[in-house]
Each structure stands twice: as C-alpha cells, then as structure tokens.
Amino acid sequence: MKSFTWxxxxxxxxxxxxxxxxxxxxxxxxxRIKSLGYDESFFVREMYGYKVLKNINGYCVxxxxxxxxxxxxxxxxxxxxxxxxxxxxxxxxxxxxxxPLANTVTKDExxxxxxxxxKIINELLKS
Ligand code: SF4
Numbered sequence: 648m649k650s651f652t653w654x655x656x657x658x659x660x661x662x663x664x665x666x667x668x669x670x671x672x673x674x675x676x677x678x679r680i681k682s683l684g685y686d687e688s689f690f691v692r693e694m695y696g697y698k699v700l701k702n703i704n705g706y707c708v709x710x711x712x713x714x715x716x717x718x719x720x721x722x723x724x725x726x727x728x729x730x731x732x733x734x735x736x737x738x739x740x741x742x743x744x745x746x747p748l749a750n751t752v753t754k755d756e757x758x759x760x761x762x763x764x765x766k767i768i769n770e771l772l773k774s
Pocket of ligand 1: 668670700707708709716719720724727
C-alpha cells in the first residue's frame, strides 16, 4: 500500500495519541519496523484477533517520554500517520477530538485519509 504523509508538520508533541495505544498494525507496518532491527515480539501484541502496538509503562513501546518523540517516526505505522483521523466502529471515519489539533484537520485531509482507511480496512479483512 502506498505510504501516506501529511503535508502538515505542527504536532504539539503532547503524547496523547501514543498513550495506551491500541494502534492496529498492517503486515507492511510490521515488516517495515522489523527491517529497522526490532523483533516482532518487542512491539506486537494480539487484540481482538488483530495485531496492535504494545505499550510499556502506559505508552507505546516506541514513544520516548523524555523527548516526547516517536523513536521510529519515519517508519511509524500507517495508522499513526493518519492520526487524528481514525476509524470508529460506530461512527465511521472521524477526527479524534482527543488530539489538541483535531479542529485543524481540513475536509481535503479527511477525504484523502478516508480513502487510505478504506484500503486499510480491506487489507485487514483479507488477512
Ligand atoms: S509508533 Fe510512534 S507515533 Fe505510533 S503510537 Fe508508537 S510512538 Fe506514537
């Protein structure tokens, strides 16, 4: 699947989105992160039949609380790249109001992200 990157680059580094993460991982995410030298058992756990990121001390294993940065930012999972746009089972594709920048997401960004989320859902349904 083609990678997705925001043109925006003004994250406040609040760390909220990396707190108690349940981010679903695609096979391509896992392979990309493994290619950095991480063992799958270090960062992958099973939840509801899906592979998701592990947490340590309440944060994603890749979150560095000292620097408030992601240790694998350039290779982070597709779902992390899309955030704060998420898929909610009941409400569909939405902007997560938990993010302090939620109100800055444009309609164009939402549209672009929704097309990627559709592909993610299809890929997960096939796996
Ligand atoms: S991979 Fe990086 S961006 Fe994604 S939840 Fe972990 S620390 Fe946050």
